[in-house]
Amino acid sequence: MDCQPSACGAVTPVENGCLVCKVRLVSVCASLSVDELQMLESLAHETVFPAKETLFTQGQPAHSVYNITAGVVRLYKLLPDGRRQIVGFALPGDFLGLAMRDSFGFSADAIDTVTACAFSRSAYSALVEEKPHLLRRLHQFATHELTLAQEQMMLLGRRTAEEKLICFLLAMQERWAKLRKSSVTVPLPMSRQDIADFLGLTIETVSRTFTKLTKDKTILIVPDGVRLMNLDHMVRVSA
Amino acid sequence: MDCQPSACGAVTPVENGCLVCKVRLVSVCASLSVDELQMLESLAHETVFPAKETLFTQGQPAHSVYNITAGVVRLYKLLPDGRRQIVGFALPGDFLGLAMRDSFGFSADAIDTVTACAFSRSAYSALVEEKPHLLRRLHQFATHELTLAQEQMMLLGRRTAEEKLICFLLAMQERWAKLRKSSVTVPLPMSRQDIADFLGLTIETVSRTFTKLTKDKTILIVPDGVRLMNLDHMVRVSA
DNA sequence: CGAAGAATTGAGTCCTATCAAATGCCGTGG
DNA sequence: CCACGGCATTTGATAGGACTCAATTCTTCG
Numbered sequence: 001m002d003c004q005p006s007a008c009g010a011v012t013p014v015e016n017g018c019l020v021c022k023v024r025l026v027s028v029c030a031s032l033s034v035d036e037l038q039m040l041e042s043l044a045h046e047t048v049f050p051a052k053e054t055l056f057t058q059g060q061p062a063h064s065v066y067n068i069t070a071g072v073v074r075l076y077k078l079l080p081d082g083r084r085q086i087v088g089f090a091l092p093g094d095f096l097g098l099a100m101r102d103s104f105g106f107s108a109d110a111i112d113t114v115t116a117c118a119f120s121r122s123a124y125s126a127l128v129e130e131k132p133h134l135l136r137r138l139h140q141f142a143t144h145e146l147t148l149a150q151e152q153m154m155l156l157g158r159r160t161a162e163e164k165l166i167c168f169l170l171a172m173q174e175r176w177a178k179l180r181k182s183s184v185t186v187p188l189p190m191s192r193q194d195i196a197d198f199l200g201l202t203i204e205t206v207s208r209t210f211t212k213l214t215k216d217k218t219i220l221i222v223p224d225g226v227r228l229m230n231l232d233h234m235v236r237v238s239a
Numbered sequence: 240m241d242c243q244p245s246a247c248g249a250v251t252p253v254e255n256g257c258l259v260c261k262v263r264l265v266s267v268c269a270s271l272s273v274d275e276l277q278m279l280e281s282l283a284h285e286t287v288f289p290a291k292e293t294l295f296t297q298g299q300p301a302h303s304v305y306n307i308t309a310g311v312v313r314l315y316k317l318l319p320d321g322r323r324q325i326v327g328f329a330l331p332g333d334f335l336g337l338a339m340r341d342s343f344g345f346s347a348d349a350i351d352t353v354t355a356c357a358f359s360r361s362a363y364s365a366l367v368e369e370k371p372h373l374l375r376r377l378h379q380f381a382t383h384e385l386t387l388a389q390e391q392m393m394l395l396g397r398r399t400a401e402e403k404l405i406c407f408l409l410a411m412q413e414r415w416a417k418l419r420k421s422s423v424t425v426p427l428p429m430s431r432q433d434i435a436d437f438l439g440l441t442i443e444t445v446s447r448t449f450t451k452l453t454k455d456k457t458i459l460i461v462p463d464g465v466r467l468m469n470l471d472h473m474v475r476v477s478a
Numbered sequence: 479c480g481a482a483g484a485a486t487t488g489a490g491t492c493c494t495a496t497c498a499a500a501t502g503c504c505g506t507g508g
Numbered sequence: 509c510c511a512c513g514g515c516a517t518t519t520g521a522t523a524g525g526a527c528t529c530a531a532t533t534c535t536t537c538g
Contacts, residue, residue, distance in 0.1 A: 077393045080478045085393040099382035106389060132371040139374060142381040143338035149388035150345060154316045154324040156395035157439030161494070192517065200396030202495055207518055239319045400526070431485060444526055446486050 017041060023069050026093035026178060031137035043124065044117040049110040055096070058107045064118045065097030071114030072189050075106045076197065086198040088148070089190065091175055098142045100125055112189045156200045164199040165209045167238045169219065173228060187225045256280060262308050265332035265417060270376035282363065283356040288349040294335070297346045303357045304336030310353030311428045314345045315436065325437040327387070328429065330414055337381045339364055351428045395439045403438040404448045406477045408458065412467060426464045 018037045024030055032040060046069075049055055055066065058077060073090040087106055090096060096108060100121065128135050155167055173186045188195070196206045210226075213219045218234065220227040228234060257276045263269060271279060285308075288294060294305065297316060312329040326345055329335060335347060339360065367374050394406055412425045427434070435445045449465075452458045457473065459466040467473060 077389065079393070079397065083397040085396045087389040087392050099386065101382070105386050132374065135371065135374055135378060139378045139381060142378060142385055143340070146381060146385045146388060147338065147344050149385060149392065150316065150326040153326050153388065153391055153395060154318070156392060157324045157436075158318065158322040197396075203517080204496080204519085205494060211518075441527055442485080443487085443528085450486075
């Protein structure tokens with residue numbers, strides 16, 4: 001099985017064309033015409049990462065960029081003493097490598113089974129050079145990420161534990177809603193520790209807050225997720 | 240005096256051409272040729288905002304985008320109950336309106352006297368459309384901002400008060416160093432409250448931490464800034 | 479010089495972290 | 509099918525860092 005130097009998942013040619021790709025319309029690829037899509041398809045390596053496998057590590061040379069097509073990826077930074085901050089969760093349709101820089105600014109690993117379209121950065125870079133509307137789309141994605149990051153700064157700096165968790169659950173619900181039909185049941189494939197490291201809390205505080213929200217009847221904990229039982233209240237808190 | 244609907248500073252034609260602009264080489268404009276620079280110059284309105292004046296407010300229609308040429312701007316988000324998170328400080332060379340969206344995602348006001356090149360968003364947008372290398376430069380700026388935002392998330396979520404302040408001072412020193420010759424004296428035109436709202440702390444904690452670092456002989460407080468007396472230690476802490 | 483705002487300092491409290499233990503969950507293998 | 513081991517999660521008890529409230533002190537500037 002072929003392996004990129006920087007990305008060792010199971011690599012296969014793109015099984016079904018980009019045209020039938022489930023996430024095309026929400027991904028950067030939506031900016032491409034049918035012709036251009038075929039060009040892209042020839043550059044793509046569909047890659048499967050089993051749960052817990054690393055896609056890439058902070059500081060590592062960025063040989064590839066990735067378009068997530070299924071599964072959830074955690075993106076994080078580490079301090080030398082082991083403290084971890086998760087800077088985001090990448091969902092299907094998200095693009096990793098927006099900066100197109102020589103090395104990655106954060107680490108990424110698969111939370112559940114992840115499939116991604118991997119592209120060699122140099123080839124992708126060359127394509128972007130030729131297609132300004134692809135660059136425009138990348139820029140839209142980057143500024144969207146920047147907006148999310150600024151909202152996360154507000155959350156990390158100025159919100160209480162309960163507010164943090166409520167905002168997180170609402171945000172996840174909205175993100176999943178864009179990918180499939182909306183639902184008050186929010187999948188949470190990541191661990192409590194992941195949630196804690198995203199919200200700037202400890203695992204114990206996250207667990208206690210989940211318990212409190214459950215007693216409040218604000219949420220209902222279900223296998224691999226939660227059901228939001230009082231959206232009004234949650235929206236009011238997230239304000 | 241002319242006033243844009245969304246930006247009421249003192250507007251004048253660009254006094255000295257873009258060619259002699261002090262921040263050109265560190266701003267988005269660096270990507271433009273001399274010809275293109277003249278085109279840009281005809282679109283620019285040099286605007287002066289006195290200290291404390293608002294450049295724009297979160298949610299407000301983005302009629303203009305701005306290239307800061309002098310002074311410092313605080314960028315922030317507010318919660319309905321008044322809690323504030325400063326998401327960044329814009330220095331000369333920084334660009335406000337990277338997202339080129341219909342409305343601003345945060346508020347901005349001048350900390351000291353600020354001068355900026357203001358452009359109508361539609362005109363700037365049209366120029367970006369024509370000049371892919373300008374778009375490329377905007378994208379570089381956006382991804383750089385994104386990287387900074389992710390580092391700020393690490394700081395807000397996982398660092399202690401003392402670490403936060405040290406990282407902040409070092410980061411400001413590095414940013415100023417890029418604009419003028421490097422110095423261990425860091426200008427701090429913003430108030431303690433601004434620093435607190437940037438670091439996710441209270442003004443009292445910021446003040447106490449300044450005092451502690453002074454007693455440590457890590458820093459020396461000088462008028463409108465600090466002098467870094469033990470860079471080694473600070474770099475070690477920021478790791 | 480005096481007023482008003484900004485910054486510092488002090489005392490006490492609280493939210494969240496820390497340390498520790500118990501419980502629950504799930505896949506493995508007898 | 510159920511017992512077992514390992515890991516994730518929950519719960520409990522306590523401690524501590526940052527917050528809150530309050531009082532000075534310092535700056536700035538008319």
